[in-house]
Amino acid sequence: MxxxxxxxxxxxxxxxxxxxxxxxxxxxxxxxxxxxxxxxxxxxxxxxxxxxxxxxxxxxxxxxSKITAMNAGSDDNLAGGGGSSDFTPLQAISNYSLIPANGxxxxxxxxxxxxxxxxxxxxxxxxxxxxxxxxxxxxxxxxxxxxxxxxxxxxxxxxxxxxxxxxxxxxxxxxxxxxxxxxxxxxxxxxxxxxxxxxxxPNLVPLKTEAGRITKGIAHALLGKVYLYEKKYTESAAELALVNGVPGELNAVYGYKLLDDFASLWKATNKFNTESILEISHTSKGNGAWSCIECTEGNLLSIMLAPRAYSTLLPGAPDYISGYGAIIVTKNFFDFIHLDPRNKASVANLDSLKKAGIAKYDNSYENTGFFVEKFAGRASDRSTGGGNAELNYPQNTYEIRLADTYLMEAEAIVLGGGNLSRARALIAAVRNRAYKDGKDHAIDATLENIITERRAELAFEGQRWFDLIRWGKAATVLASKGxxxxxxxxxxxxxxxxxxxxxxxxxxxxxxx
Incomplete structure (x- = not known):
């Protein structure tokens, strides 16, 4: 045939x-x-x-997708949606009712x-x-x-x-x-x-014509991550150091540099920026339609994460779209992040908007009042082209970004008995960017501090579940989910x-x- x-x-x-x-x-x-x-x-x-x-x-x-499944399975999110039978594969990993036929x-x-x-x-x-x-x-x-x-x-x-x-x-x-x-x-x-x-x-590619293609920097970052999972800590730190360069500064070889503003990472128009290493590309021009959801090149996260029946009541309310209310944020994560400067760029507090009469929405299954801000669908990003607009939101997602490789290198150094001064500088670069107040927010280079920092920095990016498994902490942290x-x-x-x-x-x- x-x-x-x-x-x-x-x-x-x-x-x-x-x-x-x-x-x-x-x-x-x-x-x-x-x-x-x-x-x-x-x-x-x-x-x-x-x-x-x-x-x-x-x-x-x-x-x-990998990001929806791994988020649903983590302690930072619940599957949400319209009920226990909505998004059943995601419910199965969210409450660990997985069976070979469902998940x-x-x-x-x-x-x-x-x-x-x-x-x-x-x-x-x-x-x-x-x-x-x-x-x-x-x-x-x-x-x-x-x-x-x-x-x-x-x-x-x-x-x-x-x-x-x-x-x-x-x-x-x-x-x-x-x-x-x-x-x-x-x-x-x-x-x-x-x-x-x-x-x-190549080390670098022209962004206008080749953005998203594999470079040596991407390959080094992937290899460093692979080594980390294999517990080859010395090799991991060495590979990731090639990607990271001097903490906080431009790596001229591969063009990587932390962005100055954490919140700007999540603007739909800010694609393939200097912090991006491996980025998953989406477009509003793919004409995705209900006849083949799997075929769309738009980002389904945007409609999935959006609050159910959302509407604004006062001028100035966030222009979220109305969506499926899935992959909602746990109260545990909100309590963890709410005093961190990355809070508002990470979590959308719909509960406070509702109580203040600024906007309204319908509760999701197991509603907490907290939603993912990083990938929230916005009316201003709505496609006006062909296909069904709900399936054609353009925001990209990061598979690997520089803050991630900074923290992975720090982890490899700590676990491999490497240079703790460098590990401390890598962690400090991520934290100082988050606080953005000109002060030094350096902390000791310990595994527990890295665990905390990864949770705050990389929330909802599909990394947390893998991290918990790698650290051997999943059984304890996720016990309440089954x-x-x-x-x-x-x-x-x-x-x-x-x-x-x-x-x-x-x-x-x-x-x-």
């Missing part, structure tokens, strides 16, 4: 990995080619490269392996394409870094996964076997090291991936792997 590829300006995902061989990529038809006859030249290879990047921003048709794992597995599949297809074809060798070398480095990214997410989320480095035909997919997680990490390191070693992979030690540190392999395949469920979930 032949598979077909159709390309236009945008790319929409319709592959159901390991279950269908009908079509691989599909958009509005404007020329159709069999996969076997495609990737012949630079233009066709570039289309394939775009397709390999696309799953970075994968959002499932049930509104599940965010279907979308996260699909999105991750979709990325792997597309990378492997292009890597298998690119050497035969007619194109300049220097461009080919750059593309291959980008693809290897992307594959490392996808596998890093998959191994953290599921632990026991297949490791596929070449295209797997649909009729072979049912025989794929899992490997030890250590083998996956070896390959992740290898891919990133090879990407970094490629001289054609987290069970020895089980919920990973997600179950989706039930439908186990049916009629050789994949085996993890021991944590009653399997034998």
């Amino acid at each position: 032949k598979r077909y590829i159709t390309y236009t300006a945008g790319i929409s995902i319709v592959l159901s990995l390991f279950s269908s061989c009908k079509k691989f990529v599909e958009t509005d038809p404007r020329g159709q080619f069999t996969q076997e006859g495609y990737y012949r030249n630079q233009a066709e290879v570039f289309n394939g490269l775009v397709a390999a990047y696309d799953p970075l921003g994968f959002q499932g048709g049930d509104y599940v 965010p794992q279907d979308a996260l597995w699909k999105g991750g392996f979709l990325g792997v599949y597309r990378v492997n297809i292009l890597l298998s074809k690119i050497d035969a394409a007619t194109m300049p060798d220097d461009i080919r070398a750059r593309y291959k480095a980008e693809l290897k870094a992307l594959r490392a990214y996808y596998y890093f997410d998959l191994v953290r989320l599921f632990k026991n996964i297949p490791l596929m480095l070449t295209p797997v035909e649909p009729d072979q997919a049912y025989n794929v076997l899992q490997v030890a997680p250590e083998a996956v990490y070896v390959q992740i390191e290898k891919d990133l090291k090879e990407a970094i070693a490629e001289e054609k992979l 987290f069970i030690a020895g089980k919920h540190e990973i997600l179950p392999i989706p039930l439908k991936e186990l049916e009629n395949t050789k994949l085996v469920q993890s021991k944590e979930w009653g399997g034998t792997k």
